[in-house]
Amino acid sequence: MRDGDQTRRFEQLVLPHLDAAYNLARWLTRNPEDAEDVVQEAALRAFRYLAGLRGESARPWFLTIVRQTCYTWLRNNRPPAEVRILDDDGFDLVAATAGDGGDTPEAQVSRIEDRTLVNRLLAGLPVPLREVIVLRELEELAYREIAEILAVPIGTVMSRLSRARARLRADLVRDLGDAGHGL
Amino acid sequence: MDCDHARSQLPLRLDGALAPEAAAALDDHLARCPSCRRACQDLQTLSAALRGHADRFTAPTALRSRVLADLAAAAPRRRPAGIGRWSDFGLGAALAASVMLAVNLTLAPSRPPAGPMADQVISAHIRSLMEGHLIDIASADRHTVKPWFNGRLDLAPPVRDFEAQGFPLVGGRLDVLGQRPVAALVYRRRLHVINLFVGPGDGTAGLDETGPVRGYTVLHWNDGGLACWLVSDVERAELIAFARLLRSPPPAQ
Numbered sequence: 280m281r282d283g284d285q286t287r288r289f290e291q292l293v294l295p296h297l298d299a300a301y302n303l304a305r306w307l308t309r310n311p312e313d314a315e316d317v318v319q320e321a322a323l324r325a326f327r328y329l330a331g332l333r334g335e336s337a338r339p340w341f342l343t344i345v346r347q348t349c350y351t352w353l354r355n356n357r358p359p360a361e362v363r364i365l366d367d368d369g370f371d372l373v374a375a376t377a378g379d380g381g382d383t384p385e386a387q388v389s390r391i392e393d394r395t396l397v398n399r400l401l402a403g404l405p406v407p408l409r410e411v412i413v414l415r416e417l418e419e420l421a422y423r424e425i426a427e428i429l430a431v432p433i434g435t436v437m438s439r440l441s442r443a444r445a446r447l448r449a450d451l452v453r454d455l456g457d458a459g460h461g462l
Numbered sequence: 463m464d465c466d467h468a469r470s471q472l473p474l475r476l477d478g479a480l481a482p483e484a485a486a487a488l489d490d491h492l493a494r495c496p497s498c499r500r501a502c503q504d505l506q507t508l509s510a511a512l513r514g515h516a517d518r519f520t521a522p523t524a525l526r527s528r529v530l531a532d533l534a535a536a537a538p539r540r541r542p543a544g545i546g547r548w549s550d551f552g553l554g555a556a557l558a559a560s561v562m563l564a565v566n567l568t569l570a571p572s573r574p575p576a577g578p579m580a581d582q583v584i585s586a587h588i589r590s591l592m593e594g595h596l597i598d599i600a601s602a603d604r605h606t607v608k609p610w611f612n613g614r615l616d617l618a619p620p621v622r623d624f625e626a627q628g629f630p631l632v633g634g635r636l637d638v639l640g641q642r643p644v645a646a647l648v649y650r651r652r653l654h655v656i657n658l659f660v661g662p663g664d665g666t667a668g669l670d671e672t673g674p675v676r677g678y679t680v681l682h683w684n685d686g687g688l689a690c691w692l693v694s695d696v697e698r699a700e701l702i703a704f705a706r707l708l709r710s711p712p713p714a715q
Contacts, residue, residue, distance in 0.1 A: 286533050297529065301521035315525045320653045322529040326536055327677070352653060355632070397515040415477070416512040422479055441473050444508055 285329055292337040293325050299338060299418050300345045306413045307349040309402055313356070321348040339424040346410065346428055353406065400450050408443035415440055463491040468498045472505055536677065579640060579691075580672035580680045586637055587657045587678060587693040590646065596655065597633035597648055607634045611645050617688060619645035619660035622712060629656065629704050639691070649704070656694040656704065663687040669705065674698060681705045 300321060304314035321344045332340050401412060414425045426433045468491045474480045475488050492499050590596050599610040608621040614636055623631040629649045637646040637659060644661035663684050672680040679701050681692040685708075692705050 289533060294526075294529070297521040297526060298519075301525060302519045305519040311522075314519070315522065315528070316653060318521065318525060319528050319532065323532050323536060326533055348653065355650060355653075394515045394517075397511050398517055401512065401516050412512060416509060417516060417518050419513075422477065437474065437479070440477075441470075444473065444505065447508060447512075448504065 285326070289326050289329055292332065293322065293329070293341050296338045296341050297322070300341060302417060303342060303345055303410070303413055304349055306401070306409060306417075307346070307406060308352060308356075313352060317348050317352050318345060321345040324348065336424070339420065339427045342414070342418075342420075343428045343430075396451075396454070400447050400454070403450060404443060404446060408439060408446060411436060411439045412443045412447070463487055465491075465495060465498055468492070468495065469501055472498070472502050476502075476505055476509060580675075580682070582639055583657075583659060583680050583682075583691045583693050584673075584675060584678045586639060586646070586659065587655075590635070590637070590648070590657055591655060596635070598635035600633040602631050602633075604631060607631065607647070610634060611636075615643055615645055617645070617660070617662060619647060619688065620685070620712070621647060622708070624649070624704070624707050627707055628652075629707065651694065651696045651700060651704070654694055654696040656692065656696065656701070658708065659691040659693070661689050661691075664689045669709075671702075683709065685709060 297318070300318045301314055304317040304321075305311065308314050308317060321341070325341050325344050328344075401409060404412065410429070411425060414420045414428065415422075420428075422433050422436050425436045429436065468488055471480060471484065471488050475485055480488065492502055599607055601607050601610075602623060602625065604621040604623050608618070611619060611634065619634075621631070621634070625631070629651055632648050632650055634645060634647045637644055639659055639661055642661055644659045647658040647660065649656040649658065663686075666682060666684050666689065668683065670682040672682070677695045678693055679695075679698045681701060683690055683705070690708065692701060692708070694701055696704075
């Protein structure tokens with residue numbers, strides 16, 4: 280393939296997803312400059328390996344590269360505990376969605392209509408849970424696409440999403456509870 | 463349907479991932495169970511809050527420009543020429559040499575060397591970047607990395623950390639170059655990986671430079687009877703600066 284063709288193909292297929300790439304990198308690194316570096320690096324890699332994109336949708340393909348680049352960055356710049364692999368098998372999906380979370384007073388859950396609070400809760404999730412929320416709720420990707428990006432079965436995506444939501448709700452209750460005691 | 467089962471299916475229902483019959487059974491349960499209905503509302507509120515209130519960052523214009531500039535710079539590198547097509551190199555080498563003067567006179571490449579060895583070095587570098595191949599001994603501590611090679615190689619590679627200068631040591635591994643086992647020391651420059659291969663000396667005087675080939679620059683020199691090969695996709699000037707650090711005498715202990 281000629282260079283010009285390759286550049287044009289990149290501009291048509293990959294460049295439209297630069298916002299999604301930056302959003303993912305920004306949420307995973309939690310730092311604007313680092314997110315820019317990661318996306319720049321990922322874009323260059325995507326350009327080099329563009330021949331490997333055949334037929335499949337470009338968005339999950341590019342986000343896969345962005346995510347891998349993010350993880351390389353996180354491994355080098357964050358404590359290992361932050362990016363450790365989750366024990367998906369040990370996770371009880373029923374326990375996460377049942378229990379007292381379901382009885383959260385409506386008044387508390389409605390308090391989540393607050394930008395600062397929502398951002399703080401999401402930023403507080405462990406990376407493997409944060410990324411599924413970003414991909415599902417912010418990028419609105421299908422389970423199948425998220426599974427492709429994370430290189431895990433769809434069932435794992437579902438259980439991680441449940442786990443992430445249960446954690447968000449528990450953090451919300453704790454957060455508001457703490458604030459209440461402080462008054 | 464009991465409540466536990468209903469709760470486990472709620473997220474799937476909201477994500478539209480439940481088969482129609484299962485969805486109908488769940489809706490039937492929700493109609494009769496206030497507690498599960500409240501749990502369902504909770505999940506919906508949470509999802510709506512995330513979609514409506516969490517920041518969705520957009521790529522800054524500067525980032526877009528940087529990516530486009532990278533494309534312009536990367537595209538010409540992708541010609542099919544392998545190592546050895548130095549006719550293409552003439553102008554670049556002349557330009558490079560003039561830039562080099564500003565970097566370090568003594569490190570200016572004496573000639574653009576071609577050779578299967580540089581090709582092997584690049585291949586070994588690319589291979590090392592594949593998942594799980596980069597590092598056998600992960601440590602930024604040279605006192606950990608250096609002894610690790612004892613008993614694994616018949617040479618003792620010099621191991622130094624240059625974190626203060628922006629080239630942190632991240633580990634080492636055994637690799638093979640020219641069918642001989644060599645030490646590979648892994649450094650980083652921001653997001654880039656730099657491999658330093660150390661093997662038996664080959665008598666090369668001065669500093670040889672190859673590339674950029676496929677985006678990689680290879681530098682080669684001999685030091686104290688050991689042959690050193692440095693390879694990375696970092697900016698050429700940065701790699702040369704790093705070679706200069708590696709060739710500088712170690713500080714007195």
